[in-house]
Amino acid sequence: MTAAGRPRDPGVDRRIALAAVELFGEAGWAGFSVESVARQAGVGKASIYLRWQTKEQLLLDALAAHVANVADADTGTLRGDLVALARQLLRLYVGTSRKAALRMSVEAPTIPGLAQRCEELRQAQIRAARAMVKRGIARGELPEDTSVTLLLDTLCGGVVMHVMSTPSHLQSTLPDQIDTYAVRLVDFLLRPPLTAV
Amino acid sequence: MTAAGRPRDPGVDRRIALAAVELFGEAGWAGFSVESVARQAGVGKASIYLRWQTKEQLLLDALAAHVANVADADTGTLRGDLVALARQLLRLYVGTSRKAALRMSVEAPTIPGLAQRCEELRQAQIRAARAMVKRGIARGELPEDTSVTLLLDTLCGGVVMHVMSTPSHLQSTLPDQIDTYAVRLVDFLLRPPLTAV
Numbered sequence: 001m002t003a004a005g006r007p008r009d010p011g012v013d014r015r016i017a018l019a020a021v022e023l024f025g026e027a028g029w030a031g032f033s034v035e036s037v038a039r040q041a042g043v044g045k046a047s048i049y050l051r052w053q054t055k056e057q058l059l060l061d062a063l064a065a066h067v068a069n070v071a072d073a074d075t076g077t078l079r080g081d082l083v084a085l086a087r088q089l090l091r092l093y094v095g096t097s098r099k100a101a102l103r104m105s106v107e108a109p110t111i112p113g114l115a116q117r118c119e120e121l122r123q124a125q126i127r128a129a130r131a132m133v134k135r136g137i138a139r140g141e142l143p144e145d146t147s148v149t150l151l152l153d154t155l156c157g158g159v160v161m162h163v164m165s166t167p168s169h170l171q172s173t174l175p176d177q178i179d180t181y182a183v184r185l186v187d188f189l190l191r192p193p194l195t196a197v
Numbered sequence: 198m199t200a201a202g203r204p205r206d207p208g209v210d211r212r213i214a215l216a217a218v219e220l221f222g223e224a225g226w227a228g229f230s231v232e233s234v235a236r237q238a239g240v241g242k243a244s245i246y247l248r249w250q251t252k253e254q255l256l257l258d259a260l261a262a263h264v265a266n267v268a269d270a271d272t273g274t275l276r277g278d279l280v281a282l283a284r285q286l287l288r289l290y291v292g293t294s295r296k297a298a299l300r301m302s303v304e305a306p307t308i309p310g311l312a313q314r315c316e317e318l319r320q321a322q323i324r325a326a327r328a329m330v331k332r333g334i335a336r337g338e339l340p341e342d343t344s345v346t347l348l349l350d351t352l353c354g355g356v357v358m359h360v361m362s363t364p365s366h367l368q369s370t371l372p373d374q375i376d377t378y379a380v381r382l383v384d385f386l387l388r389p390p391l392t393a394v
Contacts, residue, residue, distance in 0.1 A: 030227040102303040105361050106296060126362055150385040157354025164302050165323055188347040
């Protein structure tokens with residue numbers, strides 16, 4: 001039985017995808033090659049070409065699986081949904097996928113063959129998040145004229161800014177604060193008014 | 198009189214710095230060279246080395262002048278200050294400096310000789326923004342226990358997210374919306390509560 005004839009090992013698929021995410025985060029598209037991903041994943045180049053025809057497809061699959069995978073969460077309450085969303089985003093920007101997530105925003109529009117698919121992934125994330133807020137409005141948890149966009153801009157942006165403005169020597173404390181910060185952020189946005197009426 | 202003996206032309210300094218910002222935004226640190234900046238600015242390499250000894254110093258000066266230049270604004274009211282801050286950030290992320298600003302967040306920590314100074318620039322921006330909110334608290338415009346960090350995370354992050362989640366075919370409309378969005382964003386954050394008590 002040849003190597004190519006063996007059933008594919010999902011552990012290897014995952015290792016390659018994670019190596020692709022890490023390498024893209026560190027070196028960007030300019031430093032992204034099948035050879036480097038293979039070295040980082042500890043597999044041969046053939047193992048990668050067995051699975052992906054081009055490095056664009058490899059990166060896109062890796063980003064879709066490990067970076068752009070914000071899912072709708074239907075917890076039954078607006079607060080529960082938004083805390084779940086904030087947690088997902090914090091995990092994304094705090095973990096090893098952080099640099100890849102930021103680079104995806106910066107570089108994807110200039111990578112041939114990736115721009116359109118990355119934009120589709122981003123728009124799918126936005127639709128999932130908007131669905132949460134719209135359910136909250138439908139359940140009467142929010143006034144009907146609430147700006148879905150402003151609520152999500154400030155929630156998702158708050159996560160990114162929190163992570164980006166944490167000084168380097170405190171970055172290692174971020175993973176332990178994910179749950180606490182997610183709740184504080186959501187409660188801040190749903191809070192009583194800041195200014196006296 | 199030799200070329201080196203002429204008084205320096207501030208127009209040339211500015212053209213070089215803007216070319217450096219644009220090139221860094223497009224190609225990142227991997228594609229950043231004195232030669233490419235010179236070509237983009239339409240000057241000789243000697244004109245750059247006359248002013249900056251290394252490409253690290255060139256990029257740092259260019260980022261400090263055109264990307265990390267968020268200034269304190271003391272308009273007399275919290276709302277006025279925050280709208281001014283949001284406008285500054287929107288101009289930064291909407292204009293030609295957008296890609297450089299995003300890349301600075303992603304790449305600066307890994308560029309030798311730039312990481313520490315970029316972090317100092319970032320911390321100076323954060324201090325300027327915190328001063329605005331603290332004045333609002335001191336004037337009694339905000340409750341004393343307001344989280345300065347959460348207010349700024351959501352305000353500054355809201356700007357970044359607004360720009361990043363605008364689909365490519367609508368990006369060209371962003372410059373005309375800066376003032377309107379700045380006011381909407383600030384009023385959303387200082388608004389009456391979203392949820393009924």
